[in-house]
Amino acid sequence: MKYEAEINKRKTFAIISHPDAGKTTLTEKLLLFGGAIQTAGAVKSNKIKKHATSDFMEIERQRGISVATSVMTFEYKNTLINLLDTPGHKDFAEDTYRTLTAVDSVILVIDSVNGVEAQTRRLMEVIAMRKTPVMVFINKMDRDGKNRYDLLEEIEAELKIQLHPMTWPINNGKDFKGVYDLTQKSLVLFTAGTKQTDDDDVVEISDLTSTMLDEKVGDKDAATLREDVELIDGVYGQLDKSEYLTGEKAPVFFGSAVNNFGVKELLDTFIQIAPTPRDRSTNTRNVSVQEDKMSGFVFKIHANLDPKHRDRIAFFRICSGRFERNKYYHHVRMDKDMRFSNPYTFLARSKDVVEDAYPGDIVGLFDTGNFKIGDTLTEGENFFYTGIPTFSPEIFKEVVNKDPMKTKQLEKGLMQLTDEGVAQLFTQHGGNKKIIGCVGELQFEVIQYRLLQEYGASVQFNTLPFYKACWMTSNDKKKLDDFTRFKMANVAEDKDGHLVYLAQSEWFLNTERNNNPDIEFHFTSEVHK
Structure with a gap:
């Protein structure tokens, strides 16, 4: 209990989303509120020199995407926040999965125009597995997108989570007028082309029958909002914080990150209810x-x-x-x-x-x-933290050294980059052919670029006809040795010397499973097992 005050002051979370949903933009707005940066970087335009604060590497700045998880620490209302901005691109999903092991909660950004996308589904499966608490920020409300009720229904059905609206939008697209804060009973007005930076645009309306609502948003929209709020209060009621903390309910906020709109409501709720560090x-x-x-x-x-x-x-x-x-x-x-x-x-x-x-x-x-x-x-005890998996790659390429004079640099570069978890390195059993395994094509581009820029090693990649890498274990050492000898062309070792079977197809894998019941084939390798 020695450090209780320090622990209770801290919140550690990741922002996740599909690419282009506005995740890096939201990250910057949170940093602005925390006073950590004075001006936001231009995320979208590659021509502008001020780039997104959270995009580290040159290749990220050139392409306008985040390919590595970056960490930012800032203070807001006496809370110390550790924020991890993750890559949205599916080719870097493994980096994101591992980052999720290091956080206590998650903010999921969804694009109101495109709704739920493939990458979001995969991320939510990992989150559900770990029962991580989630908040949802529905972004780009100032763009013509899906109906708000349809969006909520789609998110619940696709991501298998129960939502709980905390703010409610008044229209969307060019007619977007703002959000009503269901908890604070206040109206936050939106004006196109301006950014919400203080409380000037917040109007307290504790009684929705007040004529002030009609004055602020017009009769028609005021009537719609009254109906919506009555319906939402009837269906959802008050948020049960314990249901959020066990990952059963996800509070939802609407806004426009690029206009800094709706972000403060999200951040204020986050520091009130998000979990402090856990066991x-x-x-x-x-x-x-x-x-x-x-x-x-x-x-x-x-x-x-x-x-x-x-x-x-x-x-x-x-x-x-x-x-x-x-x-x-x-x-x-x-x-x-x-x-x-x-x-x-x-x-x-x-x-x-x-x-x-x-x-x-x-x-x-x-x-x-x-x-x-x-x-x-x-501090001396011998144990390992668990639940940090290595996933089976889906694309395999042989590394061909184009400059034999730089062999040492290449070896060093491959070891360091694969230690980072950018990709996995396999060495053909009994030979020294180096094989890189990745989840997506873009990772090979990043590796090739970084090997040249950082280590001076020039390589080309030749595609190999493998479908999956499976880690092999067996209680019968002889059976494993025999299999390794007979299938040498398809057996490699990972960096830790563990045996891996490189299957050409699902059919080949199933055949080997049936023919070798004493050998187990695993799609993931828990680090250090």
Whole structure:
């Protein structure tokens, strides 16, 4: 209970969405409210020099998409908020899945024009599995989109979550006039081309029969709003906070992130009801967030955050106790003690050295190659935090070195980039053919670009005819050895030396499963199992 005040002050969450739903824009508006930045970056236009604060890498700035999770810390109304902005693009889904292991809640952004999209469904499955609390922000209300009732119905049906409206829109598109805050009983007015920055546009209307409502939005819209609010109050009533915290109900807000509209209502509710850091599971026991001894895990590694300095930073989530600068901690996998003289907190590309940090905080640890995703630091106890999976890739390519003089640089680059979790590296069993496995094509572009820019290694990728990588385990060592010998062309080792079967198709995989009942084939590999 030593650090209770610090723990209760913190909220750690991720913003997730389909690409182009406005996630990075919303991130910036939250940072503006927290006073963390003075001016928003131009996310959409690649011509403008002020780019999105949360987009780290050159390739992200060129293409206007987020390909790596970035971490930002800011304060708002005496609450310390750790915000993780995740890649929306499906090719980087694995990075997002891992990020979800490091947060206590999620804000899901949905585009009111396009509604629920494929990537959103996949993300919500991962969230539902972990019972993570979710808030929904329906964005772009100032654009002509779907009917508000249809949107809610679609979200509930597609994402299998129960929604609870907290604000309610008055029209959409060019007729959008604002939102009614159902909790505060106030009207927030929207004027096209202006940004909501203070409370000037908020009108308290505790009684909807008041003529002030008609004056502000017109008779027709006032009548519609009265009907809508009566219906919503009848169906939903008050939000039960415990249902939100167990992931059963998702509060919903409407707005326009680019106009900074509806964002304050979302943020104010978030700091009131979002969970503080929670207890976590390890391979030996449950770790309480209230424990005095420090422990935590690495969920992401990013190399060359600053191209001028060849730095590599491990993103470390603190789960219990107090993390202190220059104190020795036990690296469980390597069984050695380490200390960190310059641990960082982040505001996207700017970094500040911290003296200490508490559960819920994300700190950046300088790494010289000691860390892998899933590594745990403790004050001496030997356990691993669980639930940080590695997924089977879906696209496989052989790495062909175009410059033999740069073989060492290529080896180093491949090791570091795959340690980051950008992709998986397999080595053909009994040979040294290097195979990269990714979830999507765009990752190969990123790897090729970064190998050249950061390591001076020029490569080409040749597509291989594999469908899935399956990790193999068996209690019968001889059976596994025989299979490996007979199927050498299809067997590789991952970076940790675990055997992997590269199946050409679902038919081949099923055949091998039937022919080898003593061997188990797994689509995911829990780190360190």
